[in-house]
Amino acid sequence: MNILVINSGSSSIKYQLFKMPVKSPVCSGLVERIGIEGSFIKHSVYKGEEKVVLEKSGFILDHAEGLKQVLFLLSEGENAVIASPDDIAAVGHRVVHGGEHFSGPTLITPEVKEEIRKLFSLAPLHNPVNLKCIEVAEETFSQAKQVAIFDTAFHQTIPQQAFRYAIPDQYYNKEGIRVYGFHGTSHKYVSEQAIQYLDKKESKIISIHLGNGCSMTAIKDGKSVDTTMGFGPLSGLVMGTRSGDIDPSVIFHLIEHSGYSLSQLSTLFNKQSGLLGVGGSSDMRDIRKLVNEGNEAAILAIQLYAYRIKKFIGAYAAVLNGIDAILFTAGVGENDKDMRAAVCSELSYLGIEMDIQSNSDYSGGIKDISLDNSKVKILVIPTNEEYEIAQQCYNLWN
Missing domain, CATH: 3.30.420.40 (ATPase, nucleotide binding domain)
Structure with missing residues (x-):
């Protein structure tokens, strides 16, 4: 077929x-x-x-x-x-x-x-x-x-205390305003690969999908229990052109004091922010070139990007009550060794300790890049959303 x-x-x-x-x-x-x-x-x-x-x-x-x-x-x-x-x-x-x-x-x-x-x-x-x-x-x-x-399907297992917003019930019941989560196909695939690699069905995993769009998911025993993207794919991490988390008061301020329309704000936060807005390009490879040239805006963009990931690792360690493994996947997660190193630095209190040489030598496939004595496994796992999609299609008729 x-x-x-x-x-x-x-x-x-x-x-x-x-x-x-x-x-x-x-x-x-x-x-x-x-x-x-x-x-x-x-x-x-x-x-x-x-x-x-x-x-x-x-x-x-x-x-x-x-x-x-x-x-x-x-x-x-x-x-x-x-x-x-x-x-x-x-x-x-x-x-x-x-x-x-x-x-x-x-x-x-x-x-x-x-x-x-x-x-x-x-x-x-x-x-x-x-x-x-x-x-x-x-x-x-x-x-x-x-x-x-x-993309939203994998996150249907998120419990109500994680997917509901603290606003009146009518906005959920009548308008469906809640956390939906995204990149579900990727998070599902790499977490299943990790569970098989670790030979541990009862597991606590943080999946980190870093591409032009970025998200993280806390996964317990193979099921999504929390994720950084929410009602739409704007929230959470710093991305190629998206701002990620931002205080809603900023939106109110720009409307009331600068005359922004809702359309202009949507364009600003979805298409003009993130790496592009801070560092000058939505492509991490371009940002890296600028960093190597000493461009201060690009350096700040890298720092913001890594800091937000680290913050959510800490949050999801609390949600899961521990971590067995963190997973790096997608274009940046698989190919940017410097970003992986920046994210994992100074996380030894959580038991996350990277083997710097192993990280630098990564060239493909599933690989453990943590030190032998690291309590938490650091895995690079190439995502294969396409095969996961094909398998789900095939299962409709077989």
């Missing part, structure tokens, strides 16, 4: 084609820096032990353009992996916000698309992009089943 998985982020599209139930993909790829100077596509086709890599650079305006180029790579040329669009049985789409409507894999219908559209205001960087990619895929793979996998 051929299942194409589309995982569209705020500035990227990751994709993989699986011939389920085989875990290894037929092909995979990444469209990166969408809408940013330096856009490129890296497309890999797996032929037994051989991997054919195709790379293409050039400005990609938006996700619709990026996805159309991906679909061309899948079906055209000597490295095509499908003869026609009809070879795809299902397309699995990562959708960020499902509100309280969706708690599992969902076949996409006009009604489902309308619900996704209604949630645009709660995930303004992602749900519009997710819906656009769904619509492009519907046109291209007209015979395939389109399936939505929602």
